[in-house]
Amino acid sequence: MYLKNSIRFVALILFQVLVLNSLNFGGYAYPAFYIYFILLLPFETAGWVMLLSSFFLGLSIDFFTNSLGMNAAASVFMAFSRSGVLNLLRSKREYELVAAPGIMDLGIKWFLTYAFMLILLHHTILLSLEVFSFAGFFQTILRIFLSSVATLVLAVVAQVLFYKPEKT
Amino acid sequence: MRNVLTFIWKNHFFFLFVLLEIISLVLVVKSNSYQGSVIINSTSDFTGGILQTLGSFGSVFKLRDSNTALAEENARFHNRDRNSYIITDTNTFYVNDTLYEQEFIYVSAKVISNSTNRRNNYLKLNKGRRHGITKDMAVVAPNGVVGQVIEVSDHFSSVMSVINKHSRVSAKLKASNQVGTLIWNGNNYRRGTLVDIPLHVQMRLGDSIITSGYSHIFPEGHLIGVVEDYRIEKGANFYTVDVAFTIDYNKVLYVNVIKSLHQKELQQLETYENQN
Numbered sequence: 511m512y513l514k515n516s517i518r519f520v521a522l523i524l525f526q527v528l529v530l531n532s533l534n535f536g537g538y539a540y541p542a543f544y545i546y547f548i549l550l551l552p553f554e555t556a557g558w559v560m561l562l563s564s565f566f567l568g569l570s571i572d573f574f575t576n577s578l579g580m581n582a583a584a585s586v587f588m589a590f591s592r593s594g595v596l597n598l599l600r601s602k603r604e605y606e607l608v609a610a611p612g613i614m615d616l617g618i619k620w621f622l623t624y625a626f627m628l629i630l631l632h633h634t635i636l637l638s639l640e641v642f643s644f645a646g647f648f649q650t651i652l653r654i655f656l657s658s659v660a661t662l663v664l665a666v667v668a669q670v671l672f673y674k675p676e677k678t
Numbered sequence: 679m680r681n682v683l684t685f686i687w688k689n690h691f692f693f694l695f696v697l698l699e700i701i702s703l704v705l706v707v708k709s710n711s712y713q714g715s716v717i718i719n720s721t722s723d724f725t726g727g728i729l730q731t732l733g734s735f736g737s738v739f740k741l742r743d744s745n746t747a748l749a750e751e752n753a754r755f756h757n758r759d760r761n762s763y764i765i766t767d768t769n770t771f772y773v774n775d776t777l778y779e780q781e782f783i784y785v786s787a788k789v790i791s792n793s794t795n796r797r798n799n800y801l802k803l804n805k806g807r808r809h810g811i812t813k814d815m816a817v818v819a820p821n822g823v824v825g826q827v828i829e830v831s832d833h834f835s836s837v838m839s840v841i842n843k844h845s846r847v848s849a850k851l852k853a854s855n856q857v858g859t860l861i862w863n864g865n866n867y868r869r870g871t872l873v874d875i876p877l878h879v880q881m882r883l884g885d886s887i888i889t890s891g892y893s894h895i896f897p898e899g900h901l902i903g904v905v906e907d908y909r910i911e912k913g914a915n916f917y918t919v920d921v922a923f924t925i926d927y928n929k930v931l932y933v934n935v936i937k938s939l940h941q942k943e944l945q946q947l948e949t950y951e952n953q954n
Contacts, residue, residue: 527729531793540795557691565698572705573725575793576800576836579705586702590695639706640797646864 511552511609519567522547527574538653541660542581544571545632546668548589549625552610557593564589577640584636588628595627613669625665626658633658726834729791730804744931751820782897783937785809787817790834794867794928799839801825805935806833816896816936822925823847823889823900824933835935840902841867841927848893849902852886854879860887860902860921867927870903872919879917881908887921894944897936 526544548564568585572578599620608615611624633654641650686693787803805811807830817824817837825845829836838845840862847860849872858874872887885905891898903921911918 524728527791531795532791533795538795558694561691561694561698565702568702574729574791575796576798577706577796578708579702583699583702583706586695586698590691641864649865 515547515551518547518550519563523567523570526571531575539656539660540637540653541657541664542571542584542633542636543661543664543668544581545585545588545629545661546665548585548592549628549665550610550612551592553596554609560589560592561586580636580639583639584632587635588632591631592628595624599624612673613666614673618666621669622662622666626662629658629661629665630654633661726790726802726804726831729802730834740929740931743926743929747820748932781939783810783939785811785935785937787811787835787933787935789930789933792927792930793839794841797864798843799841799867799927800828801837801839801930801933803827803835803837803933803935804833806830806835808832810937811835811935812937814895814941816938817933818896818900818936819925819930819933821901822923823896823902824925824927824930826895827935839927840870840923847896847902848890849887850890851875851879851881851905852888853882854885857890857892858916858919868923869906870921870923872905872921873916875917875919877910877915877917881905881917881919883907887919894938894941897938 522544526542530541530543544567547567548560551560551563564585565582568580568582569578571581575581611621613621616624637650637654637657785805787805787809789801790804791802793799793801801817801824803811803817811827811830813827813830815827817826823840825837825839825842827835828838840847840860842862843864845860845862848857849860850857856875856879858872860870860872862870875881883905887902887904889896889898889900889902901924903923905919906922907920908917910916
């Protein structure tokens, strides 16, 4: 489990920096797909591990994109909110049977709600920090929404592509 | 004391969160101080090296367009070459090398990372301090201006793109020589905005906009774009001109970095002006 998550950590950073950052979606959407790592951390991950790994994940992205601190701040906030979001959605589903969040185990509706809430939180912080002013407020809102949708689509595609049934 | 420690330990998740957020925000604020987010780390040889080796895959897709641009530029240079001219009257041709002092030095470089989809866009080049690149040098591509160098490491340099919130380029209308400032409003990476053109100027759609040479960074006469539209904002004394960039920033691959040999001298004069 550790190995799998470490590989995902590195792979997502490289994918983000080398592929996604060089794509252009009309200037409005900036999919920060690297946070897929935080989405998929196992349920039982200790809080401090989650916060620290998210911090370094964001910081690594920052090093490549000349935006020191922005991705780190957004990722740490997302990791912090994750347990809250999980508790919020707990009433409908039981987590005991599976190790980590996933579309196949917990259903597409659950995953979409879970992922979109966290992605929206992350993108709101990231893109607001980037603009750092209230000028062009609605433009920023539009950017946040379109980017979040783009990231969500990527997350679902990744779920479908890389699904392997857990061996128990 | 023990109680405080127990309290912190019990809520370590929250305190760690606050601590990490504070670190992040300090980094954001500190790196935002001048000329956008300049981080020496980001131009460090490590990230630069990764971008160069792995990023070269992506450059294959841009090769066709950049080759065309380079070929066109070559043709232009051939046109200027002395071999392309026939000496018609030997009496009027007199070459005196002491008459011309070189003012700009061009260094070619390759783009190893680039962005167009952020509010603040930067590029990284594969040339750095060792190749003579220093801060505040201009960067141009064959078909338009690209930006200015904001940070250098030994092997790489970081360039603030024209499509950046902090970018200001002194530009002028080629037809009327009226000088304004080119900024980018963050909407569309193919369109810039030219401000500070006074109202008495006759504007025409399609006019070329070139660098003015007033900033001591860009040489005069590099193409930026063409006038696509212009309007007068309510109560303003100046035009707001929409500029269509001639260059597609998503496709720049090879650029020239320009060193202005007189930059220091001119800046020194300006500090005297400011003192008096």
